[in-house]
Each structure stands twice: as C-alpha cells, then as structure tokens.
Amino acid sequence: MSDINSGSGLFGVKGSGDTSGYGGLVQQSLNQGSSERPYGSYFDEVADELERAYPLFSDAIEKVIVDRGELTLFVKRERILDVAKILRDTPTLRFEICLGVSGVHYPEEKGRELHAIYPLLSITNNRRIRLEVTAPESDPHIPSLVEVWAGNNWNERETFDMFGIIFDGHPALTRILMPDDWPGHPQRKDYPLGGIEVEYKGAVIPPPDRRRSYK
C-alpha cells in the first residue's frame, strides 16, 4: 500500500468546493511497513521455506505484508524470475498455478507507480500467496514469468495493454483487448474514462469521471 491513504479535509469530498470548514486538515498516509513475525496461519512456514530455498531472500524480498488473512511478498523486480521459479519448484512450496497478473497504478507513489500483482495457488499444499512487484513509470519494465507459468502469456499481454508495463522476455507482447493501434493505456489513473453529459428535464448530469467523489 502507498500514499493513496493520505487525504485532506473532512468527509472525503474531492473535486468540488469544500463547505465543511475543515478543508485545511491533512491526514498522513498510513504507509504500511513490513508485517512482524509471527505472520500466523501457514505464512511463517512459506516464508521459512522460501528463505531456506533461496539464499538471496533478504535481498529479493522488500517487505512482507500480512493483511486480512492474505500474505503478500513484495519482490524486487530483478529477482522476480528467480523467486517465481523457486516457488514453483521447491517441493515444500510447489505453487503450480499462477492466477494471472493484475496491474495497479499508484500515480502518487513516486518511483513505484506501477504495481504488478501475481496471485499464486498451490494445489499440492492447498495454499495461496501473492507476489507484488513495482516499477517506475519512467522505466516500466518487469521480467516476464511466461517461462515459469505459460498461462501468464495472455495475462501479461492484458496488463501491458491496460497499464503499459513491459514484460521483458515475453514471447509476443502485443495488445490483447484494445485494438493494435490504440494510443495510451486505459487502466492508468491519468487516462480519462470518457463519457458525455446527460441532460434530463433541464438538469445536466456530468459524466462519471467528472462527478464528485468521496474518500
């Protein structure tokens, strides 16, 4: 998680005048650090096993977050390929299935704007964990995991299409959902949703991305 927690004012009004008188209030972001051991559930075991199987563990894993009963390992992008291979091949870990990759764009998180999130599933041990990798917007490269889990092929193409993350080593990184000649990456936060104003009985309703939002 990142600076998206920070905010100002009260009642979370964004995008229109604040009439509450609390407009000057600033809330600090709750920048989540690494979770403390014990993580609970099978998470300690997974971390221990990975540490044992992978000597560069402390260098590769930026932080470990346990939240809402789910384990997230933040992995340095240079090491993601090694970590993925070990997670798949170590008999005690054996994460056979990667359930795709989901991108998230955090424009406020300078130097780590683009996140790629890989949910993993181990059928052998009936476990789930999640890997998270970040890349700056100025250098949106993350190694491809297609050679580890072939099924990530289309998922990486989708994340490239939607977020512009370039997966190095992907066999054919092209757009998949949008047309080939489409400009921009639609799921980035700075990409407008589009839409037009709608008039109904004299009142005008703005398109969804220009309506007031709350936080």
Added chain:
Amino acid sequence: MSSNETYFDPYASSRETTEGTVYSVTGGDWDQVATEIGQNKEERVVVNMGPQHPSTHGVLRLMLELEGETITECRCGIGYLHTGIEKNCEYRTWTQGVTFVTRMDYLAPLFNETAYCLGVEKLLGVTEDVPERATVIRVMMMELNRISSHMVALGTGALELGALTPMLFAFREREKVLDLFELISGLRMNMAYIRPGGVAQDLPAGALSKITETIKDLRKNFKDNENLLVGNSIWMKRTKDVGYLDLAGCTTLGVTGPVLRATGLPWDLRKTQPYCGYENYQFDVITATSADSYGRFLIRVNELEQSLRIVEQCVAKLEKSEGSPVMISDKKIAWPAQLALGGDGLGNSLEHIRKIMGESMEALIHHFKLVTEGFRVPAGQVYTAVESPRGELGVHLVSDGGTRPYRVHFREPSFNNLQSTAAMCEGGQIADVVAAVASIDPVMGGVDR
C-alpha cells in the same frame, strides 16, 4: 453452384497480397476456391475463422494455419467484447460495482456478483456478519446458475457439432431456471441481486415451493439430453480423444474448472477452499480421467445432479430460516430499503418511501448519503475466488479507503482456459477445433470484460 460458370458472387473475391492470395469465402464458392488452391504449389493455408462465426462460441476469432486438413498453428483473437467494466467500476460506488460485474460472464452473473461481494466484505472485515439466510440464498442462486450455465455449455456445444435437438432440450430446461431467477430477483440475467452485506431482497412468497417443483422437473428432463448424447457413437467419435490437455498442461496454463477435473484431479474450490458455507453441504466433486472433450462433457452432465442436490439442501435450510434477515445489520453498509415489486416494476418498497418522506428526516438523509455517496471501505487489497461453472473466478480488489474501488480486477476462468486452445488443437483436424473450443466453454463477455 459448382460447374455453373455464369454464377457470380459479389462478396466472394480474391486478391493478391505480399503474403499470397487472400480469398473471401462466402460458402457458395468452395469448389472454385478449392480448385484454385489446388493449383497453388504451396501447401500452407491460413484460415481465418470468426469472429462472426456460428461455431466459435461467441465473438472469438481463430487464426488457423493448415497443412492439408491438419492444424499446424492456432491463434486466438479476442477483445471484440471488451467493455471496460474494470475501469468503469473505479468511478462508481462499491455497491454499484455489482451492476457492472454481473455483466462480465453473462452466463454466470451470480458467480461474478458473489465473488465481488465476498471481496468487498473481506475488505470491510464483515465476512462473519453476513446473515446465514443470505449466504444460503447465495449458494442456492449460484447452484441454479451453474445448472443454467452448464445447460448453455451442453446445448451450444452440441449445436456447434451439428446436433440440434440437445440444444432445444437444454434451452428448454435453462428457461425454467431463468424463470426462477425472474421470480426471485425480478430479472433473468444480470440481476445485481447479490449485494455487499447480503442479497437485495428476501425470497418472495411461494418461491421455495416453486423451486422444489422445478427441481423435480429438471431432474426428470435432464435424462432427455443424457439419453441423446451419453454413449452416442457419433457424439463420442466427435469428442473422444479430441482437445486433449493433461494435468501438467492445465497447471502451467492456469486452466481450472471442468477442464482440470477432466484430468482426474478433484480440484473444486467448493470442497478444497470452501466459501459461503459450502463445507455444510453434501455433494460430490465429479472427475473424469480421459482429459478430452468427452470427459469434460460428462463432468458437466453429472455436475447438474450435484447442483440439484445442493439446491435441495438449501431449500430445506431456507424453510427453517423463514423471516430472518437477508442483509447485514450494520446500517452503514446495508442498503436502507428492501426492494418491492410495484405496479411499475421493481423499486423501493412503498413502506420505506412513506417513512423517509413522511416521518423521519434522518432516515431520508441516511438513505440519500448511502445511495449517492456509498460506504467507505478500509484501504487494502484482497483476492477472493469462487468456483464458477468454468473454473476459478478470482477477484482482486484494491481500496484506497474511499467510497469507490481503487482497482477491480477479475481473474476470469474463460480468459485463462481459452489460452489452452492452441495446446488442444494443434496437430488435430480443423473439425476438432470446434469440439475443443466448445469443451472449454469460454464466454466471451468474461474473456474480454
């Protein structure tokens, strides 16, 4: 029109490109095309199939490279139904998100809704507070939905291979399930019935007896299709050993659902990682060992009966919990009004309108705030998964603490399973592509989202 020299088809044409001659085939000019290709020295032919093709199971485009009748390379073109639902969700409240996600995989709307709502509830930390009756209704609706979805899979699958009657039987039965959906939620598809915190409204009077009646009907009529197809020698010739994908192929490609279970692995999230109280129901996980289209077909046929068993158990539970709440008691999350069917369709119940307009200003404000602004969801991310008719349907939700999702991502089983088309088809014949794709049962609304 074979030997008729005077026949002219304005849509059938050929043109020269750098890649070779490109023919537009319309169906009446096969002989002419075949003769021309026969004169060509090169054996390699690239056939474009779809996206508007009756046998590609939706707007799927297949690019097939042929060597004679054998497929040497198969590629899928998708994206024709991309509607930007994930992006749209970021501009609506968490509750409104249900209305969007229900339209992804349009044959399994209740699974999309449930997976999404389970995710929102996990983010809110209220998973335990969802009323028991709401959870049972969710399970019942999902299992009915599994039946209607499998019915389309079986019916269209048979239709694509040239068997028309199974489709008629399947859609006849599916219609009965859709009638139940209409009775319970007001809509046949895309119901937005399951909401964060519970369900939109309780079952109407007489719903349970109608469901019991329908179960009897369905159980009897499922036999029609079984009798037509199970063991049918033509059907078996078309599907047996076709579209083979073994366990290693499934795991590396991330394939789940009936395709995975057809390899003999009993992986069903309802059993292995139960949600919505599935551990309290008696049912079997159906597997096959042939890892081919016929095995997947048998799995779907037999899963129908298992779903009926679960629905029966749900009905028994619901009979006992008559009158208990179907929405979370937390007034900050629960939609303020129960919906009611009025003369002009489904809307807020008149009783509620009377209360907020006539009696309680605070209730009016609360209703207004919750409906226009929505509820806040603590920052964080979750991944929840349910076993949809096509496999693991996962939802990755990110919240920034606001009233709208920061990111909604669906891990659609159709999307991942469709990737295995090449692995299933290459080396096979062109007619087998149709059988293989039908056995994956991709829904393009889910693939493209």
